[in-house]
Amino acid sequence: MGEKEYRISRYTYRETDIVHGIVIASLLISCTLITALSFSRSLTLLNYQLFFIPILYAAYFYARRGLVIAGISGVAYQAVGYYYCYPDPAALMGVTSQAFLFVIIASLMTYFIERIRAGEARYRSVFTHSQLGIVLFSLPDLWIKQTNDKFAEMLHYSADELCGMTFSSLAFTPRERKMFLERMENRDNCENFEIRLHTKEGDSCWVNLSWSAIDEQTVSVTVVNINARKILEDVKDDTMLKYRQLTENSPTSILVLREGAIRFANPAFSAFSGYSPEELEGKDLLFLLDSRDREKFLAFKKRLADETDITEGTDFRFVTKSGGLKVAAIFANPILHNNRQATMMNLVDISVQQRLEEKIQQDNERRRGIIITVAHELRTPLQPILGYLNLLIQDPEGFGILDDTKKMLERCLVSVERERQIINQMLELSVLDSGKIQLTFAEFSLPVLVRSMLDTCGYNSRAEVTIDIPDTLIITADRDRLYSVLDSLLSNAVNYSKPPRKIHVSYRPGPDGTTHTIAVRDNGIGIPQNLFASIFEPFQLADAAKLSRKYNRLGLSLSIAKKIIQMHGGDITVESTVNVGSTFTIHIPGKLPEENNHVA
Amino acid sequence: MSHKIMLVEDDEPILELMEILLTRIGYEPLIVPDVLEALTIVRTDPPALILLDVMMEPVDGWEFLEKLRTEYGMKELPVLLFTASPSVEERLATMNDKWLGVLEKPVSIPDLKAGLEKFLKK
Numbered sequence: 001m002g003e004k005e006y007r008i009s010r011y012t013y014r015e016t017d018i019v020h021g022i023v024i025a026s027l028l029i030s031c032t033l034i035t036a037l038s039f040s041r042s043l044t045l046l047n048y049q050l051f052f053i054p055i056l057y058a059a060y061f062y063a064r065r066g067l068v069i070a071g072i073s074g075v076a077y078q079a080v081g082y083y084y085c086y087p088d089p090a091a092l093m094g095v096t097s098q099a100f101l102f103v104i105i106a107s108l109m110t111y112f113i114e115r116i117r118a119g120e121a122r123y124r125s126v127f128t129h130s131q132l133g134i135v136l137f138s139l140p141d142l143w144i145k146q147t148n149d150k151f152a153e154m155l156h157y158s159a160d161e162l163c164g165m166t167f168s169s170l171a172f173t174p175r176e177r178k179m180f181l182e183r184m185e186n187r188d189n190c191e192n193f194e195i196r197l198h199t200k201e202g203d204s205c206w207v208n209l210s211w212s213a214i215d216e217q218t219v220s221v222t223v224v225n226i227n228a229r230k231i232l233e234d235v236k237d238d239t240m241l242k243y244r245q246l247t248e249n250s251p252t253s254i255l256v257l258r259e260g261a262i263r264f265a266n267p268a269f270s271a272f273s274g275y276s277p278e279e280l281e282g283k284d285l286l287f288l289l290d291s292r293d294r295e296k297f298l299a300f301k302k303r304l305a306d307e308t309d310i311t312e313g314t315d316f317r318f319v320t321k322s323g324g325l326k327v328a329a330i331f332a333n334p335i336l337h338n339n340r341q342a343t344m345m346n347l348v349d350i351s352v353q354q355r356l357e358e359k360i361q362q363d364n365e366r367r368r369g370i371i372i373t374v375a376h377e378l379r380t381p382l383q384p385i386l387g388y389l390n391l392l393i394q395d396p397e398g399f400g401i402l403d404d405t406k407k408m409l410e411r412c413l414v415s416v417e418r419e420r421q422i423i424n425q426m427l428e429l430s431v432l433d434s435g436k437i438q439l440t441f442a443e444f445s446l447p448v449l450v451r452s453m454l455d456t457c458g459y460n461s462r463a464e465v466t467i468d469i470p471d472t473l474i475i476t477a478d479r480d481r482l483y484s485v486l487d488s489l490l491s492n493a494v495n496y497s498k499p500p501r502k503i504h505v506s507y508r509p510g511p512d513g514t515t516h517t518i519a520v521r522d523n524g525i526g527i528p529q530n531l532f533a534s535i536f537e538p539f540q541l542a543d544a545a546k547l548s549r550k551y552n553r554l555g556l557s558l559s560i561a562k563k564i565i566q567m568h569g570g571d572i573t574v575e576s577t578v579n580v581g582s583t584f585t586i587h588i589p590g591k592l593p594e595e596n597n598h599v600a
Numbered sequence: 601m602s603h604k605i606m607l608v609e610d611d612e613p614i615l616e617l618m619e620i621l622l623t624r625i626g627y628e629p630l631i632v633p634d635v636l637e638a639l640t641i642v643r644t645d646p647p648a649l650i651l652l653d654v655m656m657e658p659v660d661g662w663e664f665l666e667k668l669r670t671e672y673g674m675k676e677l678p679v680l681l682f683t684a685s686p687s688v689e690e691r692l693a694t695m696n697d698k699w700l701g702v703l704e705k706p707v708s709i710p711d712l713k714a715g716l717e718k719f720l721k722k
Contacts, residue, residue, distance in 0.1 A: 375685075376686070379705050
């Protein structure tokens with residue numbers, strides 16, 4: 001309050017003090033005069049009682065200092081009394097005792113008033129210095145009687161401004177006002193009622209209210225500002241909402257983990273694990289894993305802490321709510337979740353894929369088993385045929401065989417050899433397909449290999465073979481297998497052409513110098529373009545009819561050749577024109593494929 | 601002096617053929633169609649080499665070999681597995697037995713001759 005203050009010696013007086021002083025002084029003078037008058041007229045009705053007015057007035061406002069007024073009153077009363085009653089001893093006694101009574105009454109009053117004031121001061125101190133907002137409002141109209149500064153600060157009002165308002169008018173929305181009023185009607189006391197109030201500027205402010213009725217007309221409310229917490233919660237909800245929107249329809253499972261615990265799981269993960277999102281929240285992912293994979297997961301988490309993100313999937317087995325076993329590949333990367341470090345995991349359910357892979361593997365094993373058995377059963381009966389044919393052809397005279405018959409037997413022998421070869425090729429292909437074979441790499445001279453093959457297999461005598469390979473060329477590959485590939489190509493070149501056969505074997509380094517390109521060109525019957533792919537496929541039944549007449553004798557050699565080159569990390573291609581010739585080209589990388597890196 | 605070659609084989613056409621072939625290329629064949637009988641003969645009259653079929657009843661080639669090597673202690677008797685089954689070589693590779701080899705069916709006369717000579721020389 002902007003009140004003027006006056007200093008007189010060591011005391012400070014406010015304007016109200018001066019007003020009170022004047023009132024007290026005039027009251028004292030009036031009392032003295034009235035008392036004197038009543039004594040002089042012998043009116044006993046009004047004398048000392050009047051002095052209680054200034055005494056009580058002073059005691060009420062100034063407590064201890066009010067005693068001075070009581071003293072002055074006593075002296076004034078005594079002086080007046082003595083003046084009129086002298087020398088009656090009884091009357092003098094009465095006046096004196098009255099004067100003492102003033103002081104006693106004033107002392108008692110002072111005492112009680114100070115007690116009351118002290119209690120009030122304590123309450124006031126709590127009220128003004130409290131860290132909680134405190135509001136007193138009246139019932140039933142809800143007018144705010146009093147608020148402390150803390151509450152006023154919360155809403156950016158001054159305490160005085162608030163005193164002109166009803167508490168319910170502070171609610172942020174009509175709906176919240178209605179909620180508050182309903183709550184007020186239902187009970188006198190209430191704890192932790194969360195509501196938004198509006199600030200002076202019209203912004204919302206989240207508060208927690210607890211109130212109790214002090215008396216019939218007054219309710220005291222404590223107000224805690226929970227705005228910060230609520231905003232954080234809102235942010236959290238907002239983040240969750242975003243995650244949800246982003247991941248709702250994702251077919252892959254998505255998790256957000258912080259400190260090992262699941263903070264968010266999308267519906268796909270719920271479906272995968274069988275747990276509801278509520279059940280998952282806060283759960284440690286470790287306990288959803290099959291116990292056999294827990295160590296592995298801990299290592300994975302450690303790796304995640306060391307590295308930024310793990311882009312290749314790592315497979316883990318999960319136990320679902322119903323106790324089933326599922327497999328998922330986990331991809332993980334760090335994210336910020338509510339401004340804190342967290343991990344986002346994508347889980348791809350590979351249970352079905354793995355079951356299929358296992359089934360395919362089993363099927364492959366079984367097929368290979370069948371092929372091995374079939375090969376055995378097909379080769380065993382060939383033994384007597386081959387053996388007896390050998391015997392007869394070796395010693396025609398001994399067995400009395402004519403030349404014509406011998407020629408027939410020789411044709412039989414060729415067929416038997418071919419059948420044996422096909423069975424062997426079928427076996428080789430199944431071995432290569434099984435993936436159990438590893439190549440044995442070595443450095444060797446390609447021109448030497450090609451020349452020795454031409455001599456050994458007699459291609460030189462059946463065709464005019466030209467070679468365009470640098471004499472010094474050394475390559476790294478599986479020598480024996482590359483030999484068989486080139487042998488197949490040369491053999492086809494000879495078999496599918498008519499004299500004069502011309503075969504050209506050439507070498508070119510790849511465009512980047514890291515690939516080897518070896519081409520075998522012939523002037524044979526050629527291959528129609530629509531069969532380019534089929535000739536590399538084993539037993540293409542759909543094309544069997546087309547292939548059968550001219551190309552049936554290819555057997556499986558091209559399938560095997562392609563497989564071997566693929567195992568080297570390369571490929572084999574064909575260019576051909578019917579009745580002009582074909583070119584088969586082998587491309588193999590200069591660097592070894594890593595998984596086959598066994599240099600002999 | 602010609603080497604005595606024992607053939608343990610239960611397939612009759614092959615058995616007859618092999619007797620002729622082995623004689624023809626200069627060996628003395630001892631044909632035993634019964635694998636149990638072969639287990640007895642091998643101890644009483646040990647051959648220079650055994651041509652051993654793998655798929656036989658009631659004792660197969662592997663069991664025969666096991667008995668021969670461990671029970672009878674005939675660790676240096678050359679044995680050629682005479683089989684049409686392609687899976688034999690994988691198993692053979694793990695056995696580390698230098699007196700054990702494979703002769704794949706069907707075998708031609710030159711291959712039979714070469715195979716036997718190679719093994720007997722050792």
